[in-house]
Amino acid sequence: MKDLLWLVPLFPLAGFLVNGVLYLISHRTRGEAADAHGSQGAPALAAAPAPSVHGENPAHTHAGSSAHDPAGHSPIPLKTAHTVVGTVSVGLSCVFAFLAILDVGIGRLSEGAAHVVTLYRWLPLGVNQAVGQVHGPAGEWFVDAAFRLDSLSALMIAFVTFVGFLIHVYSVGYMGHEEGYGRYFAYLNLFMFSMLLLVLGANFLLLFVGWEGVGLCSYLLIGYFYDRDAAADAGKKAFVVNRIGDFGFILGIFGIFSLFGSLDFGKVFPAAAAHPSAYAPYLTLVCLCLFVGACGKSAQFPLYVWLPDAMAGPTPVSALIHAATMVTAGVYMVARCNVLFRLSPDALLVVAVVGGFTALFAATIGVAQNDIKKVLAYSTVSQLGYMFLACGVGAFVAGMFHVMTHAFFKACLFLGSGSVIHALGGEQDIRKMGGLASKIPVTYRTFLVATLAIAGVPLLAGFFSKDAILAAAFEAHFASAPWLGRVLWAAALFTAGLTAFYMLRLVSLTFWGKFRGGTEQEAQIHESPRSMTVPLIVLAFLSVVGGYVGIPMVRGGDRIGEFLHPILLPLAGAGAHTAAHEAAASTEALLMAASVAAAAIGLALAYVWYAKGEGAVPARIAARFPGVYRAVSNKYYVDEAYDSVFVQGLAKGGGRFLWDFDATVVDGAVNGTRHVTVGLSWLSSFFDQYVVDGLVNGVANTLQAGFRGFRRAQTGRVQNYALVMGGGLFCLVAVYLLFR
Amino acid sequence: MTITINHFLILSFLLFAIGFFGVLVRRNFLTVLMSIELMLNAVNINFIAFSRRLSDLTGQVFSVFVITIAAGEAAIGLALTISLFRQRKTLNVEEANTMKG
Numbered sequence: 151m152k153d154l155l156w157l158v159p160l161f162p163l164a165g166f167l168v169n170g171v172l173y174l175i176s177h178r179t180r181g182e183a184a185d186a187h188g189s190q191g192a193p194a195l196a197a198a199p200a201p202s203v204h205g206e207n208p209a210h211t212h213a214g215s216s217a218h219d220p221a222g223h224s225p226i227p228l229k230t231a232h233t234v235v236g237t238v239s240v241g242l243s244c245v246f247a248f249l250a251i252l253d254v255g256i257g258r259l260s261e262g263a264a265h266v267v268t269l270y271r272w273l274p275l276g277v278n279q280a281v282g283q284v285h286g287p288a289g290e291w292f293v294d295a296a297f298r299l300d301s302l303s304a305l306m307i308a309f310v311t312f313v314g315f316l317i318h319v320y321s322v323g324y325m326g327h328e329e330g331y332g333r334y335f336a337y338l339n340l341f342m343f344s345m346l347l348l349v350l351g352a353n354f355l356l357l358f359v360g361w362e363g364v365g366l367c368s369y370l371l372i373g374y375f376y377d378r379d380a381a382a383d384a385g386k387k388a389f390v391v392n393r394i395g396d397f398g399f400i401l402g403i404f405g406i407f408s409l410f411g412s413l414d415f416g417k418v419f420p421a422a423a424a425h426p427s428a429y430a431p432y433l434t435l436v437c438l439c440l441f442v443g444a445c446g447k448s449a450q451f452p453l454y455v456w457l458p459d460a461m462a463g464p465t466p467v468s469a470l471i472h473a474a475t476m477v478t479a480g481v482y483m484v485a486r487c488n489v490l491f492r493l494s495p496d497a498l499l500v501v502a503v504v505g506g507f508t509a510l511f512a513a514t515i516g517v518a519q520n521d522i523k524k525v526l527a528y529s530t531v532s533q534l535g536y537m538f539l540a541c542g543v544g545a546f547v548a549g550m551f552h553v554m555t556h557a558f559f560k561a562c563l564f565l566g567s568g569s570v571i572h573a574l575g576g577e578q579d580i581r582k583m584g585g586l587a588s589k590i591p592v593t594y595r596t597f598l599v600a601t602l603a604i605a606g607v608p609l610l611a612g613f614f615s616k617d618a619i620l621a622a623a624f625e626a627h628f629a630s631a632p633w634l635g636r637v638l639w640a641a642a643l644f645t646a647g648l649t650a651f652y653m654l655r656l657v658s659l660t661f662w663g664k665f666r667g668g669t670e671q672e673a674q675i676h677e678s679p680r681s682m683t684v685p686l687i688v689l690a691f692l693s694v695v696g697g698y699v700g701i702p703m704v705r706g707g708d709r710i711g712e713f714l715h716p717i718l719l720p721l722a723g724a725g726a727h728t729a730a731h732e733a734a735a736s737t738e739a740l741l742m743a744a745s746v747a748a749a750a751i752g753l754a755l756a757y758v759w760y761a762k763g764e765g766a767v768p769a770r771i772a773a774r775f776p777g778v779y780r781a782v783s784n785k786y787y788v789d790e791a792y793d794s795v796f797v798q799g800l801a802k803g804g805g806r807f808l809w810d811f812d813a814t815v816v817d818g819a820v821n822g823t824r825h826v827t828v829g830l831s832w833l834s835s836f837f838d839q840y841v842v843d844g845l846v847n848g849v850a851n852t853l854q855a856g857f858r859g860f861r862r863a864q865t866g867r868v869q870n871y872a873l874v875m876g877g878g879l880f881c882l883v884a885v886y887l888l889f890r
Numbered sequence: 891m892t893i894t895i896n897h898f899l900i901l902s903f904l905l906f907a908i909g910f911f912g913v914l915v916r917r918n919f920l921t922v923l924m925s926i927e928l929m930l931n932a933v934n935i936n937f938i939a940f941s942r943r944l945s946d947l948t949g950q951v952f953s954v955f956v957i958t959i960a961a962g963e964a965a966i967g968l969a970l971t972i973s974l975f976r977q978r979k980t981l982n983v984e985e986a987n988t989m990k991g
Contacts, residue, residue: 866990868983869922873914 152253155267155297157246158307159350162342165239169232169339173332176228229331236335237318240342244311251304262716264300266352266416271295273355293413298352302717305550305710306349306482309557310475314342316685317470320565323681324466324572334374334464341367345475349482353413354403357483361399361447364476365392371471372463384459391456395446399483402439406490409436419489423719430493437490437497440483441504448480450538451508454531455789461523465568468523473530473564474557481537481553485546489719492544499628502542506623506638509535511786513648517655518783521578522567525656529604530560532645536619539642543635545622547714551700552615554710558696559603559612562689566597569678569686570660574671580659587661589675592683594661596690601657603693605650606749613746614697616646621702621741643748650752658761702738898939905932919974919981923967930960 254265275291299307318338325334344363351357365388373385403413409432410418422429444450449457460472471477484491484501491498509532516528533556540549571578573590587594603610606617623642626635665672677683700710759767772779781787865871905928912925934953941949975981 864990866987868986869914876910876914 152250152265152299153267154246155250155265155299155350156269158243158250158311159297159343159346161239161243161246162339162346165235165339166336166343168235168239169332169336172228172231172235173330173336176332232332232335233322236339237315237322239339240311240315240318243342243346244315247307247311250299251308254299254304256304256713259299259301259304260713260716262300264298264416266296266298268294268296268352291411293353293355295356296352296414297350298415299350300717301713301715302482302486302550303349305554305714307346309554310345310349311342313474313557313561313689314345314470316688317466317474317561317565320469320568320682320685321464321466323679324568325464326679328464330374334371337367337370337374338467338470341371341471341476345479348479352415354406354415354418355413357486358400358403361443361479361483362396364471364479365389365396365447368392368460368471368476371467372460374463374467378462380459381462384456384462388456388460391453392446395443395453398439398441398446399443402436402443405432405436405439409433415486419487419719422489422493423721426493426721429490433490434494434496437487437494438500440487440490441497441501444480444484444538445504446480447483448477448534448538449531450480450504450535451511452788454508454512455792457531458524458527458785461521461527465523465564465571468527469561469564469568473526474561477530477534478537478553478557481534481541481549484538484541485550485717488541488546488717489721491541492718492721495629498542498544499630499634500542501538502623502626502628502634502638505535505538505540505542506641507535508532509539509645510641510648511535513645513652514782515785516652517648518779520581522570522580522583522656522660523564523578525580525652526560526563526567529563529649529653532649533560533604536616536642536645539638540619540622543622543626543638545619545626546718547711548615548618548622550714551618551710555603555611555615555693555696558689559600559693562596562600562686562693563604565682565686565689566593566600569593569682570597572678572682573675574667575674577667577671580656582667583660583665584663585661585665586675590677592677592686596683596686597661598657599690600693601653603696605653605753606646606745607753608746609697611693611696613749614700614702617742617745618700618702620646620745621738624737624741643744646745647748647752650749651756654753654756655760658756659765662761663764702742895939895943898935902932902936902939905929905935917982917984919971919983919986922983923964923971926967927960927964930956930963 250265251259254263271292272295273293275293277290318335321334321338325331328334341364344360344367346360348357348360348364351360369385369389372388373382375381376385406418407413409429410421412418412421422433442453446453457472457477461468463472491501512528512531512535516525516532519525519528533552537549537552537556540546540552569590570583570586570593573586573593574583577583599610603612606613620639620642623635623639626638628634665675699713700708702708759765784790909925909928909930909932912928913922916922916925934956937949937953937956939949941947941953971981974986978985
């Protein structure tokens with residue numbers, strides 16, 4: 151089964167193709183009857199299939215379809231087909247993923263065995279002539295289409311396919327009423343394929359293909375409701391911001407290729423681990439480039455701005471792509487490249503600081519948000535910051551551990567919020583909720599469990615992974631800044647308290663107290679169908695037990711640590727200076743107590759202020775510090791700053807500059823040429839008129855003026871001439887006679 | 891009183907002067923032509939006078955030539971007169987001043 155690894159991404163791809171073709175065919179025959187609703191003239195986003203009859207009168211096309219096709223493609227069997235294809239393909243993918251992992255053997259994976267399935271030679275790139283350590287060994291340059299199953303990718307495909315499957319099932323219920331059901335499942339399957347390609351790819355290029363694929367699907371699914379401007383804009387924003395990150399990432403890939411002469415994980419990392427001193431000087435730049443990519447995909451400061459807006463997409467998409475899987479791709483990539491990062495303490499320092507700052511920054515924003523999905527979005531950004539903090543302090547295993555537990559409880563939270571939104575018929579403002587606990591009990595209980603898990607309540611999943619990160623941060627020592635570890639630890643601890651606070655605030659505003667919406671709305675509140683509640687229950691269960699693979703301080707308890715240990719290739723020569731040190735048991739217990747205390751304080755404050763005090767205290771605080779409150783609730787005006795600096799400043803200002811350049815310099819050159827030509831021809835004409843003609847006329851005038859007297863002699867009268875002739879003759883004869 | 895060559899020369903001079911004066915001052919083209927005839931005949935008298943005085947026939951031969959050429963000259967002059975009249979409807983030589991500079 152392990153050699154059939156390629157089946158894992160193949161199933162979702164097949165699902166995508168079948169669903170996409172079905173959707174296209176059904177829209178070719180049925181016209182745009184289904185999608186025409188609410189999308190008058192709105193252009194289909196990007197690659198969205200644009201049937202030729204788009205925008206026709208819906209009644210007409212509907213009548214036409216029923217006339218042509220009385221019994222055939224009625225929407226219900228088509229919908230069933232979409233459902234079956236969409237979910238079963240991912241389900242099969244999940245089954246095969248687990249079969250492959252079992253076939254390789256969990257024990258063998260945890261010993262460092264990596265199973266590589268090479269499909270074909272993808273890009274033959276010629277022969278490497280330059281022999282040298284820094285440019286990689288001599289030999290052929292090539293990139294294979296190959297999948298790699300090691301402990302890291304096994305962990306990733308396990309939870310990606312499983313959570314993905316649950317969310318597909320959930321989507322069946324959640325998206326049942328939406329238009330473009332087939333399109334949704336086609337995109338979701340394409341996303342699963344891309345994500346699995348990203349995780350399973352055995353080299354950086356295949357990883358990058360998956361990376362771009364998930365970015366595309368993210369864009370398509372954020373803009374799923376493309377008739378809403380907010381969704382379309384959010385999709386574009388996500389895509390553009392991700393491009394910035396991807397630019398860094400691809401520069402990093404170029405750097406790796408030029409250093410190692412290969413993009414294969416199985417060649418690059420052992421080479422770097424074997425000759426640390428040869429590669430280390432170049433790796434800081436490469437790692438920072440890679441981290442820019444990770445920042446874009448995983449929504450780290452300053453590229454996090456797209457993720458909160460991405461909540462414009464359907465809620466299951468937010469759960470799957472923008473919480474559980476895609477946004478953790480950056481963490482996965484950093485963990486995958488841990489050998490390179492460990493060789494560059496400076497890059498690790500940047501990762502840790504950016505991660506720690508993002509965690510705190512986003513958590514403070516999350517405190518003052520009123521949209522249920524926005525709170526969860528900022529929570530996601532904050533938790534991703536945690537994961538990067540873990541990677542930055544060298545605790546890659548703790549980071550991946552948190553990726554996994556976070557996937558469970560954050561997916562559960564998002565799906566729970568989807569269930570709430572579903573129950574309230576689209577309401578997302580928590581100020582208009584409240585008192586839902588008794589009306590939608592399953593959603594409430596699962597949401598509460600996941601909340602406690604993310605808050606770090608002991609014995610739930612989030613507690614273990616968060617604690618591992620806090621301990622690693624506390625023990626981290628950076629050569630250039632010894633105090634930084636403690637600062638990051640304090641920030642992370644404060645963040646943990648904030649997380650507990652805003653999550654319980656969310657719960658109390660949503661589920662506790664009295665319902666604050668309209669009575670008509672209240673009457674229609676209903677628990678979601680089983681296709682939605684079952685995934686919630688499963689995820690809530692995993693949020694409880696998911697942490698037990700990494701119990702600290704117990705011999706043999708840290709299973710995930712042992713399992714993932716092989717990805718941390720030992721570096722030749724000196725021991726890793728940034729590797730996490732094993733904390734003493736007493737210290738660790740103390741740290742644990744601190745994090746529990748932080749969570750308890752956060753939960754208690756939220757309970758007292760929101761559940762008991764009905765928000766009076768926070769309102770007073772907001773009134774007391776209006777500036778702070780405004781800054782936080784407006785997300786520190788980061789979007790506005792980006793808008794003024796980059797959009798207005800660079801883009802429009804740049805456009806203005808280019809316009810001015812065009813108007814003054816280019817047009818100036820053209821007009822200048824014209825002016826010069828006109829001037830020259832004027833000069834030439836002047837020369838001709840005055841100098842050349844002047845010379846000619848001058849000669850004529852001079853002669854005319856000079857010989858005016860002679861003109862008078864020419865009277866034209868013959869008699870005058872005769873007189874002169876006679877006179878002349880007389881004179882001559884007179885002279886002759888006188889002077890003879 | 892005997893008629894000497896001086897009388898002939900004086901007659902010839904007077905005729906020539908009258909003719910020349912006529913050529914210079916008369917406005918009518920025909921009169922000018924006639925004045926030219928006067929001048930030619932003054933020359934003929936001169937020739938004949940010297941031929942007689944010197945007993946040489948060359949002078950008489952020359953005067954025959956002159957008479958012949960005078961006939962030709964009169965013919966051309968009259969043709970010019972007709973042509974001038976056709977062009978200008980006048981015989982005033984003052985008006986035939988196209989060559990004025």
